[in-house]
Amino acid sequence: MSIVxxxxxxxxxxxxxxxxxxxxxxxxxxxxPSVILNDGMISAMGIVGEKFKNNEIFVPEMLIAARxxxxxxxxxxxxxxxxxxxxxxxxxxxxxxxxxxxxGKNLVGMMIEGAGFKVLDLGVDxxxxxxxxxMKENPDCKVVALSALLTSTMPALTSTIKAIEEAGLRDTVxxxxxxxxxxxxxxxxxxxxxxxxxxxxxAELAKKLYGVA
Amino acid sequence: xNRIPLDRQxxxxxxxxxxxxxxEKNFEAPSYYTPIQPVENFRLMLEGKVPFWMPTDEDTxxxxxxxxxxxxxxxxxxxxxxxxxxxxxxxxxxxIEWEYVPTVGGSMVKPGNPKVADxxxxxxxxxxxxxxxxxxxxxxxxxxxxxxxNRDKLIETWIFNGLFERLISFLDFEAAAMALLDExxxxxxxxxxxxxxxxxxxxxxxxxxxxxxxxILFHDDWGSQRAPFFSLATCREMLVPYLKRVAESCHKRGxxxxxxxxxxxxxxxxxxxxxxxxxxxxxxxxxxxxLVKEYGDKICLGSRMSLLPPETPDEDVVAAATAxxxxxKGCTRVFSSGAMFARTNPAMAxxxxxxxxxxxxxxxxxx
Numbered sequence: 388m389s390i391v392x393x394x395x396x397x398x399x400x401x402x403x404x405x406x407x408x409x410x411x412x413x414x415x416x417x418x419x420p421s422v423i424l425n426d427g428m429i430s431a432m433g434i435v436g437e438k439f440k441n442n443e444i445f446v447p448e449m450l451i452a453a454r455x456x457x458x459x460x461x462x463x464x465x466x467x468x469x470x471x472x473x474x475x476x477x478x479x480x481x482x483x484x485x486x487x488x489x490x491g492k493n494l495v496g497m498m499i500e501g502a503g504f505k506v507l508d509l510g511v512d513x514x515x516x517x518x519x520x521x522m523k524e525n526p527d528c529k530v531v532a533l534s535a536l537l538t539s540t541m542p543a544l545t546s547t548i549k550a551i552e553e554a555g556l557r558d559t560v561x562x563x564x565x566x567x568x569x570x571x572x573x574x575x576x577x578x579x580x581x582x583x584x585x586x587x588x589x590a591e592l593a594k595k596l597y598g599v600a
Numbered sequence: 601x602n603r604i605p606l607d608r609q610x611x612x613x614x615x616x617x618x619x620x621x622x623x624e625k626n627f628e629a630p631s632y633y634t635p636i637q638p639v640e641n642f643r644l645m646l647e648g649k650v651p652f653w654m655p656t657d658e659d660t661x662x663x664x665x666x667x668x669x670x671x672x673x674x675x676x677x678x679x680x681x682x683x684x685x686x687x688x689x690x691x692x693x694x695x696i697e698w699e700y701v702p703t704v705g706g707s708m709v710k711p712g713n714p715k716v717a718d719x720x721x722x723x724x725x726x727x728x729x730x731x732x733x734x735x736x737x738x739x740x741x742x743x744x745x746x747x748x749x750n751r752d753k754l755i756e757t758w759i760f761n762g763l764f765e766r767l768i769s770f771l772d773f774e775a776a777a778m779a780l781l782d783e784x785x786x787x788x789x790x791x792x793x794x795x796x797x798x799x800x801x802x803x804x805x806x807x808x809x810x811x812x813x814x815x816i817l818f819h820d821d822w823g824s825q826r827a828p829f830f831s832l833a834t835c836r837e838m839l840v841p842y843l844k845r846v847a848e849s850c851h852k853r854g855x856x857x858x859x860x861x862x863x864x865x866x867x868x869x870x871x872x873x874x875x876x877x878x879x880x881x882x883x884x885x886x887x888x889x890x891l892v893k894e895y896g897d898k899i900c901l902g903s904r905m906s907l908l909p910p911e912t913p914d915e916d917v918v919a920a921a922t923a924x925x926x927x928x929k930g931c932t933r934v935f936s937s938g939a940m941f942a943r944t945n946p947a948m949a950x951x952x953x954x955x956x957x958x959x960x961x962x963x964x965x966x967x
Contacts, residue, residue: 401781442867445830447781450774487699489711490773491824511711539703567825585826 390416394427398459399434401451406459420466424503428456428463432501436587446494449586453497474505476597477528479521479560481509483543488536491566494586495532502590504597515550522556529559530596532589533579535566544569545577561596565589603652603967604635606960611635612953618749621663621678623705624685627943629658632953637752639814645900645933646856646878650967654925654959655935656952657902658942661750663743663811664758667734668803673698674760675707680742692761693729696769709769716770719779720788726770728795731802740810747811756858757813759803762820763793763842764829780830780838789838797845804849815856818846823863825885835871847876866891873898881937889927896931903928905938905951912947921954925962932963 388396390413397406413423435452438444478499482492489511496506507525509517518531531551535541544564551557561580564573574582581596583589594600614630634641636652638659644651666677673696675688689700689707696715698707716722747755761769767776767789779785800818807813820843822828822835830838843859850857859877861868864885872880873895881902882888891901908920928934942949 442827445828445834446774447777447830447834450778451781454778487701487708487710493774537701537704 391418391423391427394423394459395431395434398428398431398452398455401448401455403451403455403458406455407462410459410462414463414466420463420470421472423463424460424467424472428459429501429503432456432498432590436498436501436590440585440587449494450497453501456501475503475594475599476530477505477507477525478530478532478593479507479509479518479525479528480532480534481513481518482511482534482536482566483540483547484512484514485543486535486537486540487511488534488566491536491586492534495534495565495583495589498586498590499532499593502594504593515547518547519551519554519556522551522554522560526559529561530563530593531560532563532565532593535564535569538568541566541568541573544573544579548577548579563589563592563596603964605964606957608957611957611960619746620661620750621680621746622682623676623678624682626680626682629939629943632956639752639754642754642815642935645935648897648933650932650963652960652963653956654928654932654963656939656956657935657937658939658952659753660756660815661747661753662756662758662817663747663813665739665743665811667736667739669693669729670760671758673707675700675705676758676760679739680746692769694726694766694769698769709772711772714770714772714775719767719771719775719785719792722770722788722792726792728799731799731806736806736810743811751812754815755811755813756815756817757807757811758817758819758860759800760819762818762846763796763839764822765820766796767792777829780834786838793838793842797842797849800846801849804846804855805853808853808855813855815858816846816850817858817860818843819860821860821862822868823861823865826864828863828865828868832867832871835868836874840871840875843872843875843877847878850878851876869895869899879935892928892931892934896933900933900935902935902937905936905941905948905955907941908945908947908951910945910947914950917947917950918954921951921958924955925958929962930966932966 394409397409410423435449439449480496482488496508500506507521533544533547535544548562563581564579565583571582581592583592611633613633615633616631617628618631619626620629641651642655642659645655662678664671664676664678666672666679670692671677673690673692677683689698691697696709699710700707716725779789804816847857856878858879859872862883866886877899879900888903936955938948938952942952
């Protein structure tokens with residue numbers, strides 16, 4: 388098995404202790420950092436996402452795979468920076484105002500990161516003003532991902548999108564929404580650009596919205 | 601076995617109106633004449649025998665005492681002294697702070713600042729409560745008049761924060777989920793669950809002693825709206841041995857366990873059965889008909905009654921009841937859940953009565 392494949396299977400299996408060493412080994416063998424990232428780790432996370440979507444694996448497996456990838460990226464990061472390899476893009480992520488739930492949002496963040504993006508996670512109970520502030524600070528960010536778990540906080544999805552519109556920033560980003568009570572129909576109704584029903588699909592959607600799918 | 605035939609007129613009579621414990625407010629509900637006591641009827645179902653009618657949550661009497669800080673923290677007290685809205689939330693028995701969310705009617709631990717950063721350190725951080733610290737005698741005395749009035753029902757008490765929920769409350773969700781699978785953390789999780797089982801055993805014993813509890817609702821959500829949080833294999837390895845001990849704590853005392861487990865958890869039903877769970881009310885995202893077909897002979901399954909508009913004409917209510925009873929014809933381990941709606945929705949109250957009448961006749965044929 389090639390070293391890149393070994394990295395991929397170690398990430399998929401969540402072997403965080405060995406991934407760093409394998410990445411070192413691959414670098415020593417002269418393999419391009421971008422190849423290690425894309426073919427070793429991001430592709431492995433793609434498989435993890437697919438298996439998660441199909442209920443072949445579950446949250447713990449996905450989390451330990453993401454943790455393993457993180458270990459690999461820590462080793463790889465300086466080499467990526469040296470070569471000027473950048474993330475696909477930035478995604479601003481948060482659970483909207485009035486909602487304290489973070490489980491789904493965190494899983495989405497991990498999968499989007501695993502797909503090669505930089506995630507700016509604003510946490511839970513995020514007021515529209517905070518989204519706008521971070522958007523202004525990151526004009527290169529093209530996707531904002533909003534999460535809501537409660538039917539009672541779904542209106543905050545609408546008001547957050549409206550606030551972004553009023554701030555004159557709506558045309559600068561694509562907005563994706565998700566969470567237990569959210570549906571494609573609701574996403575369409577409130578003028579979101581995309582909806583996904585699970586974390587793996589959210590990563591695919593982010594790529595699509597960035598035009599790299 | 602000869603069964604007493606349905607006497608629709610007699611069994612339509614509300615023999616009295618009784619106070620029931622409710623969340624934030626106690627309420628009154630009618631009690632009807634029945635050929636055997638509702639508790640006996642419930643036991644027939646739980647023991648795999650043919651009940652006289654389809655049991656319902658109206659046949660239970662719930663007490664969730666305020667002396668247990670977990671119940672206050674989770675915003676779920678039902679006893680002689682209901683909690684005011686603003687009293688909900690706060691610190692639980694293990695020192696974890698819960699924030700009550702009024703729109704949800706429940707509480708959550710605010711994420712991001714877990715009490716335990718590394719599960720391997722839990723013994724240094726977590727202090728188990730001493731159940732002697734709570735005023736059991738005082739609570740029992742206050743509840744006694746209500747409980748005595750309802751001893752013909754199945755007395756149910758809830759235990760908030762089952763095993764996985766407790767782990768989440770200590771660690772936050774992601775760390776708790778990973779701890780179930782990470783070999784380096786599993787031993788610490790086993791040790792915690794083992795100690796929790798001893799604690800739950802003590803708690804269950806006290807519920808029986810002080811309130812005469814017969815059914816323990818053990819609260820442990822295992823899934824999201826689309827799937828279980830973990831695999832059946834992980835569940836079997838990390839949770840089943842301990843849930844089994846909780847079930848045994850109930851069974852050895854002649855009690856039963858009602859497993860409260862939100863989420864789309866069809867895949868985990870074999871684990872519930874292996875653990876000895878007596879009953880489960882699946883949320884609506886689960887395929888109830890499939891569950892009845894696959895597991896209806898091994899576990900009692902509760903069906904939430906579909907909501908009817910309050911002004912539904914009587915003939916439509918009867919038709920809805922007939923459809924429901926016909927759907928589960930022959931399966932006498934299905935029970936219905938809809939008491940909460942029956943309180944305020946006359947059509948739902950009628951529907952529950954009609955299901956009673958129809959299953960009285962239907963089950964007599966099966967006995």
